[in-house]
Amino acid sequence: MSRRAPRTARVAGATRRLAPLLLTVAAAPLALGSCGGGPELPPPFGVGGDFDLTADDGQRWSLKEVRGHPVVLFFGFTRCPDICPSTLAEIAEAQRALGAQAEEVRTLFISVDPEQDTPERMRAYLQAFEVPVIGLTGTAEELQTVAAQYGASWDRIEDTSHVGYTVEHSARTYVLDRDGVVRWALTYEEGPEQLEEALRLALAAEATS
Amino acid sequence: MRILRLLSICLALGLPAACSDGAADAGGGTAAPGEVLSHGALELEGFYARTSFPPHDNAAAFLTVRDLGGEGDALLGVAVDAAQVAELHTMEVAEGERMRMRKVERLEVPAGGVLELKPGADHLMFFDLAQPWAAGDTVRLTLRFEKAGEVQLEAPVRAL
Numbered sequence: 001m002s003r004r005a006p007r008t009a010r011v012a013g014a015t016r017r018l019a020p021l022l023l024t025v026a027a028a029p030l031a032l033g034s035c036g037g038g039p040e041l042p043p044p045f046g047v048g049g050d051f052d053l054t055a056d057d058g059q060r061w062s063l064k065e066v067r068g069h070p071v072v073l074f075f076g077f078t079r080c081p082d083i084c085p086s087t088l089a090e091i092a093e094a095q096r097a098l099g100a101q102a103e104e105v106r107t108l109f110i111s112v113d114p115e116q117d118t119p120e121r122m123r124a125y126l127q128a129f130e131v132p133v134i135g136l137t138g139t140a141e142e143l144q145t146v147a148a149q150y151g152a153s154w155d156r157i158e159d160t161s162h163v164g165y166t167v168e169h170s171a172r173t174y175v176l177d178r179d180g181v182v183r184w185a186l187t188y189e190e191g192p193e194q195l196e197e198a199l200r201l202a203l204a205a206e207a208t209s
Numbered sequence: 210m211r212i213l214r215l216l217s218i219c220l221a222l223g224l225p226a227a228c229s230d231g232a233a234d235a236g237g238g239t240a241a242p243g244e245v246l247s248h249g250a251l252e253l254e255g256f257y258a259r260t261s262f263p264p265h266d267n268a269a270a271f272l273t274v275r276d277l278g279g280e281g282d283a284l285l286g287v288a289v290d291a292a293q294v295a296e297l298h299t300m301e302v303a304e305g306e307r308m309r310m311r312k313v314e315r316l317e318v319p320a321g322g323v324l325e326l327k328p329g330a331d332h333l334m335f336f337d338l339a340q341p342w343a344a345g346d347t348v349r350l351t352l353r354f355e356k357a358g359e360v361q362l363e364a365p366v367r368a369l
Contacts, residue, residue: 079267128262
């Protein structure tokens, strides 16, 4: 699993990895026919859908509430010292690069640790990051169901560490268009440049529903 | 004038570096933030900790360990002045993309090679923090190697 190389290497690597995305976007009109109005998004990734969970203010919350906005969504937990803060930092970096238009983006952090991640804990944690993030939690069953909807999964695993358990979880970052359709499922290796490009396209595309 | 000339000769010959008691060149000493530290057959560098996140019950630190001696070594334990509990952790990718952290009892330094503790991979993990770890702080790490023994480092705390 590659880790973050020096910036020049990352830019070069990102450009290489971005090429297929750009080619896909460029080729899409040939596959889908011209739709008119806005850039062509990649085809639906094939996962996703609406769900209801509990937000970090303690209220029930539905994905429908952000219909009309591009959405960045990923699964994590607040006791994760590393991957999750890094992902949030990359999301912040991508939105910073987009400037004012990034205000339309909605970022969702869905917990995979219902035991620890109460709404209050999530709210306190998410305030440490530069972008507004909606924290979502719920019962283990609800969180398993939503993860499965997005082709993700997680497991609570007992271990010998101080906490007594850890959570193993998929680490993709999903980008949804304004209609709530997942168009990108970026892997952990794909960095802020790919995310920025996905958000740029999602912002430029108009809602159709 | 003569003093200045002597000083300039000293600098040209690099004598101040040899004469100083800077931490970086003393094996087993305490290294200041940002230094490269020699410790027995090992070289330690790039050590830093990450800021903790609310509610500040855990934190992580990273560094690179290079084996110059060719025999290899293993990191067996860690302690820190700013937390009660310190562990060695590894990060695995299972089933192609599932991330999993796991506490381990040792991290190998390959013979003639490098052990790299970095975000997303092996790391030092801390619990029961004495206070939130904030950017600009320094934490004192004590690392225990199987062959090279104990060494102390001052690791700067950095934001993401």
